[in-house]
Amino acid sequence: MSNHDDEKDVAGRADEFLQVFKKGAEFTQDLLKENERLRFRVVQLEETLKEKGHEVVVESPDAIELQKKIEALEHEKQEILGQIKQVEEENQNFANRYIEIEEENNMLANLYIASYQLHSTLDFKEVLQIILEIVINLIGAEEFAILLLDEKTNRLEPVASEGVATSELPSIAVGEGIIGEAVNSGENYFIDSMEGYQRDFEKPIVCIPLKIKEHVIGVIAIYTLLTQKDEFTNVDYELFTLLAGHAATAVFSSRLYSDSERKLSTIQGFIDLLTK
Amino acid sequence: MTGYKVLVVEDSPTMRQLIVFALKRIRGFQIVEANDGVDGLKKLSAEKFDLILTDINMPIMDGLKLVSMVRNDPNYKDTPIIVITTEGAIEDRERALALGANEYITKPIQTMKILETVKKLMSV
Numbered sequence: 182m183s184n185h186d187d188e189k190d191v192a193g194r195a196d197e198f199l200q201v202f203k204k205g206a207e208f209t210q211d212l213l214k215e216n217e218r219l220r221f222r223v224v225q226l227e228e229t230l231k232e233k234g235h236e237v238v239v240e241s242p243d244a245i246e247l248q249k250k251i252e253a254l255e256h257e258k259q260e261i262l263g264q265i266k267q268v269e270e271e272n273q274n275f276a277n278r279y280i281e282i283e284e285e286n287n288m289l290a291n292l293y294i295a296s297y298q299l300h301s302t303l304d305f306k307e308v309l310q311i312i313l314e315i316v317i318n319l320i321g322a323e324e325f326a327i328l329l330l331d332e333k334t335n336r337l338e339p340v341a342s343e344g345v346a347t348s349e350l351p352s353i354a355v356g357e358g359i360i361g362e363a364v365n366s367g368e369n370y371f372i373d374s375m376e377g378y379q380r381d382f383e384k385p386i387v388c389i390p391l392k393i394k395e396h397v398i399g400v401i402a403i404y405t406l407l408t409q410k411d412e413f414t415n416v417d418y419e420l421f422t423l424l425a426g427h428a429a430t431a432v433f434s435s436r437l438y439s440d441s442e443r444k445l446s447t448i449q450g451f452i453d454l455l456t457k
Numbered sequence: 458m459t460g461y462k463v464l465v466v467e468d469s470p471t472m473r474q475l476i477v478f479a480l481k482r483i484r485g486f487q488i489v490e491a492n493d494g495v496d497g498l499k500k501l502s503a504e505k506f507d508l509i510l511t512d513i514n515m516p517i518m519d520g521l522k523l524v525s526m527v528r529n530d531p532n533y534k535d536t537p538i539i540v541i542t543t544e545g546a547i548e549d550r551e552r553a554l555a556l557g558a559n560e561y562i563t564k565p566i567q568t569m570k571i572l573e574t575v576k577k578l579m580s581v
Contacts, residue, residue: 317564
Protein backbone atom coordinates (compact mmCIF):
# COMPACT_ATOMS: atom_id res chain seq x y z
CA MET A 182 0.00 0.00 0.00
CA SER A 183 1.22 3.44 -0.88
CA ASN A 184 1.24 6.43 1.44
CA HIS A 185 -1.53 7.98 -0.54
CA ASP A 186 -3.74 4.94 -0.04
CA ASP A 187 -2.99 4.99 3.71
CA GLU A 188 -3.97 8.59 4.03
CA LYS A 189 -7.18 7.93 2.16
CA ASP A 190 -8.01 5.00 4.44
CA VAL A 191 -7.43 7.09 7.63
CA ALA A 192 -9.57 9.89 6.29
CA GLY A 193 -12.40 7.45 5.54
CA ARG A 194 -12.21 5.98 9.03
CA ALA A 195 -12.17 9.40 10.59
CA ASP A 196 -15.18 10.31 8.57
CA GLU A 197 -16.89 7.11 9.62
CA PHE A 198 -16.04 7.82 13.29
CA LEU A 199 -17.38 11.30 13.03
CA GLN A 200 -20.60 9.94 11.59
CA VAL A 201 -20.97 7.45 14.48
CA PHE A 202 -20.09 10.13 17.02
CA LYS A 203 -22.64 12.46 15.50
CA LYS A 204 -25.34 9.78 15.66
CA GLY A 205 -24.37 9.05 19.31
CA ALA A 206 -24.70 12.71 20.16
CA GLU A 207 -28.08 12.90 18.49
CA PHE A 208 -29.22 9.77 20.39
CA THR A 209 -28.04 11.27 23.70
CA GLN A 210 -29.93 14.46 22.92
CA ASP A 211 -33.05 12.39 22.25
CA LEU A 212 -32.61 10.48 25.53
CA LEU A 213 -32.25 13.72 27.51
CA LYS A 214 -35.37 15.13 25.87
CA GLU A 215 -37.32 11.95 26.64
CA ASN A 216 -36.08 12.04 30.25
CA GLU A 217 -37.20 15.66 30.59
CA ARG A 218 -40.59 14.79 29.08
CA LEU A 219 -41.09 11.86 31.47
CA ARG A 220 -40.11 13.91 34.54
CA PHE A 221 -42.59 16.57 33.52
CA ARG A 222 -45.24 13.89 33.05
CA VAL A 223 -44.58 12.49 36.59
CA VAL A 224 -44.98 15.95 38.12
CA GLN A 225 -48.19 16.41 36.15
CA LEU A 226 -49.58 13.07 37.37
CA GLU A 227 -48.69 13.84 41.03
CA GLU A 228 -50.52 17.15 40.82
CA THR A 229 -53.56 15.50 39.23
CA LEU A 230 -53.62 12.89 42.04
CA LYS A 231 -53.42 15.63 44.69
CA GLU A 232 -56.23 17.55 43.05
CA LYS A 233 -58.44 14.46 43.05
CA GLY A 234 -57.77 13.93 46.75
CA HIS A 235 -55.61 10.90 46.39
CA GLU A 236 -52.68 10.79 48.68
CA VAL A 237 -49.29 10.37 47.14
CA VAL A 238 -48.04 7.36 49.00
CA VAL A 239 -45.18 8.41 51.08
CA GLU A 240 -43.68 5.76 53.20
CA SER A 241 -41.67 7.89 55.65
CA PRO A 242 -42.40 7.21 59.42
CA ASP A 243 -43.40 10.85 60.02
CA ALA A 244 -45.86 10.67 57.18
CA ILE A 245 -47.35 7.45 58.58
CA GLU A 246 -47.64 9.03 62.05
CA LEU A 247 -49.34 12.10 60.56
CA GLN A 248 -51.68 9.89 58.61
CA LYS A 249 -52.70 8.09 61.83
CA LYS A 250 -53.27 11.40 63.63
CA ILE A 251 -55.43 12.63 60.77
CA GLU A 252 -57.51 9.45 60.93
CA ALA A 253 -57.93 9.78 64.74
CA LEU A 254 -58.96 13.42 64.37
CA GLU A 255 -61.43 12.49 61.63
CA HIS A 256 -62.94 9.88 63.94
CA GLU A 257 -63.11 12.38 66.82
CA LYS A 258 -64.74 14.93 64.53
CA GLN A 259 -67.42 12.43 63.53
CA GLU A 260 -68.10 11.63 67.21
CA ILE A 261 -68.39 15.33 68.10
CA LEU A 262 -70.72 15.93 65.16
CA GLY A 263 -72.87 13.02 66.38
CA GLN A 264 -72.95 14.47 69.89
CA ILE A 265 -73.90 17.92 68.56
CA LYS A 266 -76.74 16.33 66.60
CA GLN A 267 -77.92 14.50 69.71
CA VAL A 268 -77.77 17.71 71.80
CA GLU A 269 -79.71 19.58 69.11
CA GLU A 270 -82.39 16.89 69.13
CA GLU A 271 -82.55 17.04 72.94
CA ASN A 272 -82.85 20.84 72.75
CA GLN A 273 -85.72 20.52 70.31
CA ASN A 274 -87.42 18.00 72.61
CA PHE A 275 -86.94 20.33 75.58
CA ALA A 276 -88.35 23.26 73.57
CA ASN A 277 -91.41 21.20 72.59
CA ARG A 278 -91.84 20.01 76.16
CA TYR A 279 -91.55 23.60 77.39
CA ILE A 280 -94.39 24.67 75.08
CA GLU A 281 -96.50 21.72 76.26
CA ILE A 282 -95.84 22.60 79.91
CA GLU A 283 -96.66 26.24 79.21
CA GLU A 284 -99.97 25.20 77.65
CA GLU A 285 -100.75 22.86 80.57
CA ASN A 286 -99.81 25.61 82.99
CA ASN A 287 -102.13 28.04 81.25
CA MET A 288 -104.90 25.47 81.20
CA LEU A 289 -104.48 24.81 84.92
CA ALA A 290 -104.48 28.55 85.62
CA ASN A 291 -107.72 28.92 83.64
CA LEU A 292 -109.29 25.97 85.43
CA TYR A 293 -108.17 27.34 88.79
CA ILE A 294 -109.69 30.76 88.10
CA ALA A 295 -112.91 29.27 86.73
CA SER A 296 -113.26 27.07 89.81
CA TYR A 297 -112.29 29.93 92.16
CA GLN A 298 -114.90 32.21 90.59
CA LEU A 299 -117.60 29.53 90.77
CA HIS A 300 -117.13 29.18 94.51
CA SER A 301 -116.58 32.86 95.22
CA THR A 302 -120.25 33.60 95.89
CA LEU A 303 -123.41 32.08 97.37
CA ASP A 304 -125.67 34.30 95.30
CA PHE A 305 -127.61 32.05 92.91
CA LYS A 306 -127.86 34.65 90.12
CA GLU A 307 -124.16 35.45 90.38
CA VAL A 308 -123.27 31.77 90.13
CA LEU A 309 -125.36 31.48 86.95
CA GLN A 310 -123.64 34.60 85.57
CA ILE A 311 -120.20 33.14 86.31
CA ILE A 312 -121.12 29.91 84.50
CA LEU A 313 -122.24 31.97 81.49
CA GLU A 314 -118.95 33.93 81.54
CA ILE A 315 -116.89 30.74 81.69
CA VAL A 316 -118.76 29.17 78.79
CA ILE A 317 -118.45 32.33 76.64
CA ASN A 318 -114.88 33.31 77.46
CA LEU A 319 -113.19 29.98 77.98
CA ILE A 320 -115.13 27.62 75.75
CA GLY A 321 -116.21 30.11 73.09
CA ALA A 322 -119.92 29.31 72.92
CA GLU A 323 -122.24 31.87 71.33
CA GLU A 324 -125.72 30.51 72.03
CA PHE A 325 -126.30 28.27 75.01
CA ALA A 326 -128.48 27.75 78.06
CA ILE A 327 -128.45 26.46 81.62
CA LEU A 328 -131.41 24.24 82.44
CA LEU A 329 -132.06 23.04 86.00
CA LEU A 330 -134.04 20.02 87.08
CA ASP A 331 -137.34 20.65 88.83
CA GLU A 332 -137.66 17.50 90.92
CA LYS A 333 -141.38 18.05 91.48
CA THR A 334 -142.25 18.01 87.77
CA ASN A 335 -139.20 15.96 86.67
CA ARG A 336 -138.57 18.51 83.93
CA LEU A 337 -135.58 20.64 83.01
CA GLU A 338 -136.39 24.36 83.17
CA PRO A 339 -134.21 27.02 81.48
CA VAL A 340 -132.85 29.46 84.11
CA ALA A 341 -130.15 31.40 82.20
CA SER A 342 -128.96 31.74 78.63
CA GLU A 343 -126.67 33.62 76.28
CA GLY A 344 -127.38 34.58 72.67
CA VAL A 345 -131.05 33.57 72.98
CA ALA A 346 -133.80 34.76 75.32
CA THR A 347 -134.41 32.35 78.21
CA SER A 348 -138.16 32.71 77.62
CA GLU A 349 -137.74 31.29 74.09
CA LEU A 350 -136.29 28.05 75.39
CA PRO A 351 -138.55 25.04 76.00
CA SER A 352 -138.70 23.03 79.20
CA ILE A 353 -137.71 19.43 78.60
CA ALA A 354 -138.90 16.26 80.28
CA VAL A 355 -136.25 13.95 81.77
CA GLY A 356 -135.47 11.20 79.27
CA GLU A 357 -136.79 13.25 76.33
CA GLY A 358 -134.39 13.83 73.45
CA ILE A 359 -130.66 14.49 73.74
CA ILE A 360 -130.98 16.86 76.71
CA GLY A 361 -133.44 14.74 78.69
CA GLU A 362 -131.37 11.62 78.01
CA ALA A 363 -128.20 13.31 79.31
CA VAL A 364 -129.95 13.66 82.70
CA ASN A 365 -130.67 9.93 82.76
CA SER A 366 -127.24 8.80 81.59
CA GLY A 367 -125.19 11.49 83.33
CA GLU A 368 -122.84 11.40 80.31
CA ASN A 369 -121.57 14.41 78.32
CA TYR A 370 -122.98 14.60 74.80
CA PHE A 371 -121.03 15.94 71.79
CA ILE A 372 -122.45 16.07 68.29
CA ASP A 373 -120.58 13.83 65.81
CA SER A 374 -120.23 16.50 63.14
CA MET A 375 -121.19 20.17 63.10
CA GLU A 376 -121.38 20.24 59.31
CA GLY A 377 -124.82 21.35 58.17
CA TYR A 378 -126.03 21.75 61.75
CA GLN A 379 -129.05 24.00 62.20
CA ARG A 380 -129.73 25.40 65.67
CA ASP A 381 -132.34 23.33 67.43
CA PHE A 382 -133.15 23.93 71.12
CA GLU A 383 -133.85 20.24 71.61
CA LYS A 384 -130.76 19.07 69.72
CA PRO A 385 -127.73 20.95 71.03
CA ILE A 386 -124.18 20.39 69.77
CA VAL A 387 -123.01 19.81 73.34
CA CYS A 388 -124.91 18.84 76.47
CA ILE A 389 -123.12 18.71 79.82
CA PRO A 390 -125.00 17.29 82.81
CA LEU A 391 -124.32 19.20 86.04
CA LYS A 392 -123.63 16.46 88.57
CA ILE A 393 -123.07 16.22 92.29
CA LYS A 394 -121.53 12.75 92.51
CA GLU A 395 -123.99 10.78 90.38
CA HIS A 396 -126.97 13.06 91.04
CA VAL A 397 -127.77 15.29 88.03
CA ILE A 398 -129.22 18.69 88.99
CA GLY A 399 -129.33 20.24 85.52
CA VAL A 400 -127.53 20.63 82.18
CA ILE A 401 -125.63 23.14 80.07
CA ALA A 402 -126.81 22.92 76.48
CA ILE A 403 -124.66 24.60 73.80
CA TYR A 404 -126.37 25.40 70.47
CA THR A 405 -123.75 27.41 68.55
CA LEU A 406 -120.09 28.38 68.90
CA LEU A 407 -118.42 31.72 68.14
CA THR A 408 -117.58 32.11 64.44
CA GLN A 409 -113.84 31.89 65.12
CA LYS A 410 -114.28 28.69 67.13
CA ASP A 411 -114.60 25.69 64.82
CA GLU A 412 -113.65 22.78 67.04
CA PHE A 413 -113.19 21.75 70.65
CA THR A 414 -109.73 21.51 72.19
CA ASN A 415 -108.42 19.42 75.09
CA VAL A 416 -108.88 22.42 77.40
CA ASP A 417 -112.56 22.48 76.48
CA TYR A 418 -113.05 18.87 77.53
CA GLU A 419 -111.24 19.60 80.83
CA LEU A 420 -113.50 22.61 81.31
CA PHE A 421 -116.60 20.57 80.60
CA THR A 422 -115.51 18.10 83.28
CA LEU A 423 -114.85 20.96 85.69
CA LEU A 424 -118.19 22.54 84.91
CA ALA A 425 -120.03 19.27 85.40
CA GLY A 426 -118.78 19.06 88.99
CA HIS A 427 -117.94 22.54 90.27
CA ALA A 428 -120.80 24.38 88.60
CA ALA A 429 -123.23 21.81 89.97
CA THR A 430 -122.05 22.23 93.57
CA ALA A 431 -121.92 26.01 93.19
CA VAL A 432 -125.47 26.10 91.78
CA PHE A 433 -126.77 23.65 94.38
CA SER A 434 -125.22 25.37 97.41
CA SER A 435 -126.17 28.87 96.27
CA ARG A 436 -129.75 27.74 95.68
CA LEU A 437 -129.88 26.14 99.14
CA TYR A 438 -128.40 29.27 100.65
CA SER A 439 -130.90 31.52 98.86
CA ASP A 440 -133.80 29.28 100.00
CA SER A 441 -132.58 29.23 103.59
CA GLU A 442 -132.08 33.00 103.54
CA ARG A 443 -135.63 33.42 102.27
CA LYS A 444 -137.02 31.07 104.93
CA LEU A 445 -134.98 32.77 107.63
CA SER A 446 -136.34 36.12 106.56
CA THR A 447 -139.92 34.77 106.68
CA ILE A 448 -139.39 33.21 110.14
CA GLN A 449 -137.78 36.43 111.34
CA GLY A 450 -140.86 38.30 110.09
CA PHE A 451 -143.15 35.97 112.09
CA ILE A 452 -140.99 36.28 115.19
CA ASP A 453 -141.08 40.07 114.85
CA LEU A 454 -144.88 39.98 114.55
CA LEU A 455 -145.26 37.71 117.58
CA THR A 456 -142.91 39.66 119.81
CA LYS A 457 -144.33 43.09 119.03
CA MET B 458 -87.98 44.69 86.34
CA THR B 459 -89.82 46.24 83.39
CA GLY B 460 -91.94 48.57 85.54
CA TYR B 461 -94.72 48.88 82.96
CA LYS B 462 -98.20 49.93 84.04
CA VAL B 463 -101.00 48.01 82.38
CA LEU B 464 -104.73 48.76 82.39
CA VAL B 465 -107.16 45.87 81.90
CA VAL B 466 -110.67 47.03 80.96
CA GLU B 467 -113.19 44.19 81.10
CA ASP B 468 -116.69 43.94 82.59
CA SER B 469 -116.56 40.19 83.28
CA PRO B 470 -114.76 39.56 86.61
CA THR B 471 -113.86 36.04 85.51
CA MET B 472 -112.32 37.23 82.27
CA ARG B 473 -110.53 40.06 84.09
CA GLN B 474 -109.08 37.58 86.55
CA LEU B 475 -107.88 35.37 83.70
CA ILE B 476 -106.13 38.26 81.92
CA VAL B 477 -104.60 39.63 85.13
CA PHE B 478 -103.41 36.16 86.14
CA ALA B 479 -101.75 35.73 82.75
CA LEU B 480 -100.10 39.19 82.79
CA LYS B 481 -98.72 38.65 86.29
CA ARG B 482 -96.45 36.05 84.76
CA ILE B 483 -94.51 38.84 83.07
CA ARG B 484 -92.24 40.20 85.79
CA GLY B 485 -92.59 43.80 86.77
CA PHE B 486 -96.00 44.53 85.27
CA GLN B 487 -98.20 46.65 87.51
CA ILE B 488 -101.78 45.85 86.63
CA VAL B 489 -104.82 48.02 87.27
CA GLU B 490 -108.38 46.80 86.54
CA ALA B 491 -111.39 48.72 85.20
CA ASN B 492 -115.00 47.49 84.87
CA ASP B 493 -115.96 49.39 81.71
CA GLY B 494 -114.93 52.18 79.34
CA VAL B 495 -115.85 55.03 81.69
CA ASP B 496 -114.00 53.45 84.60
CA GLY B 497 -111.10 52.86 82.22
CA LEU B 498 -110.95 56.52 81.14
CA LYS B 499 -111.07 57.65 84.76
CA LYS B 500 -108.09 55.48 85.59
CA LEU B 501 -106.22 56.55 82.45
CA SER B 502 -106.54 60.20 83.43
CA ALA B 503 -105.47 59.55 87.03
CA GLU B 504 -102.13 57.97 86.09
CA LYS B 505 -100.06 57.17 83.01
CA PHE B 506 -100.28 53.65 81.59
CA ASP B 507 -97.90 51.93 79.17
CA LEU B 508 -100.33 49.32 77.81
CA ILE B 509 -104.12 48.97 77.59
CA LEU B 510 -106.07 45.74 77.14
CA THR B 511 -109.79 46.14 76.58
CA ASP B 512 -112.91 44.17 75.82
CA ILE B 513 -115.42 45.54 73.27
CA ASN B 514 -118.84 44.57 74.60
CA MET B 515 -119.17 46.39 77.91
CA PRO B 516 -121.94 48.37 79.62
CA ILE B 517 -121.88 52.20 79.94
CA MET B 518 -119.04 52.66 77.43
CA ASP B 519 -117.86 49.98 75.02
CA GLY B 520 -114.29 49.18 74.07
CA LEU B 521 -114.39 50.80 70.63
CA LYS B 522 -115.46 54.14 72.08
CA LEU B 523 -112.70 53.81 74.65
CA VAL B 524 -110.08 53.07 71.95
CA SER B 525 -111.23 56.10 69.97
CA MET B 526 -111.11 58.42 73.00
CA VAL B 527 -107.72 57.12 74.12
CA ARG B 528 -106.25 57.73 70.66
CA ASN B 529 -107.50 61.33 70.71
CA ASP B 530 -105.70 61.95 73.99
CA PRO B 531 -102.17 63.29 73.25
CA ASN B 532 -100.86 61.46 76.34
CA TYR B 533 -101.91 58.13 74.86
CA LYS B 534 -101.51 58.60 71.11
CA ASP B 535 -98.69 56.02 70.97
CA THR B 536 -99.70 53.72 73.82
CA PRO B 537 -100.26 50.13 72.63
CA ILE B 538 -103.88 48.97 72.83
CA ILE B 539 -104.91 45.31 72.61
CA VAL B 540 -108.57 44.49 72.04
CA ILE B 541 -109.75 41.11 73.38
CA THR B 542 -113.27 40.25 72.25
CA THR B 543 -115.81 37.62 71.26
CA GLU B 544 -116.46 39.54 68.01
CA GLY B 545 -114.72 37.49 65.35
CA ALA B 546 -115.98 39.19 62.16
CA ILE B 547 -113.34 40.77 59.89
CA GLU B 548 -115.21 44.08 59.81
CA ASP B 549 -115.10 44.28 63.64
CA ARG B 550 -111.35 43.71 63.56
CA GLU B 551 -110.85 46.31 60.83
CA ARG B 552 -112.98 48.84 62.68
CA ALA B 553 -111.04 48.39 65.92
CA LEU B 554 -107.69 48.66 64.13
CA ALA B 555 -108.89 51.73 62.17
CA LEU B 556 -109.85 53.42 65.45
CA GLY B 557 -106.32 52.90 66.73
CA ALA B 558 -106.06 49.47 68.35
CA ASN B 559 -102.69 47.83 67.77
CA GLU B 560 -103.79 44.21 68.10
CA TYR B 561 -107.09 42.36 67.98
CA ILE B 562 -107.44 39.03 69.79
CA THR B 563 -110.62 36.97 69.69
CA LYS B 564 -112.09 34.87 72.48
CA PRO B 565 -112.17 32.16 73.75
CA ILE B 566 -109.22 33.31 75.76
CA GLN B 567 -105.82 31.92 74.75
CA THR B 568 -103.31 32.88 77.40
CA MET B 569 -100.30 32.07 75.18
CA LYS B 570 -101.62 34.33 72.44
CA ILE B 571 -102.21 37.22 74.86
CA LEU B 572 -98.74 36.85 76.40
CA GLU B 573 -97.05 36.63 72.99
CA THR B 574 -98.86 39.75 71.78
CA VAL B 575 -98.04 41.72 74.94
CA LYS B 576 -94.39 40.68 74.79
CA LYS B 577 -94.18 41.65 71.12
CA LEU B 578 -95.74 45.08 71.66
CA MET B 579 -93.78 45.87 74.81
CA SER B 580 -90.52 44.22 73.65
CA VAL B 581 -90.17 42.26 76.90
